[in-house]
Amino acid sequence: MTVQVDGARCIGCGMCAAAVPAVFGIRGRVSTVLSQPRTAAEEARVFDAANGCPVNAIRIRR
Numbered sequence: 001m002t003v004q005v006d007g008a009r010c011i012g013c014g015m016c017a018a019a020v021p022a023v024f025g026i027r028g029r030v031s032t033v034l035s036q037p038r039t040a041a042e043e044a045r046v047f048d049a050a051n052g053c054p055v056n057a058i059r060i061r062r
């Protein structure tokens, strides 16, 4: 899995960073990918965060 955040769409709500702090962090006003998910559990939480993002800013490639 490769995850990216579209900084042009992100509204900086912080949900993804709260859900998976090892992967997402708020930098400035938007979320950024700090490191790619390394475990199946992190991948599952990233997937949930992508589904929950209110503006669909999280992109996942398998």
Ligand code: SF4
Pocket (backbone or CB within 6 Å): 005, 009, 010, 011, 012, 013, 014, 015, 016, 017, 030, 031, 049, 052, 053, 054, 055, 056, 057, 058
């Ligand atoms: S959940 Fe979506 S809108 Fe909220 S900080 Fe993460 S990427 Fe941005």
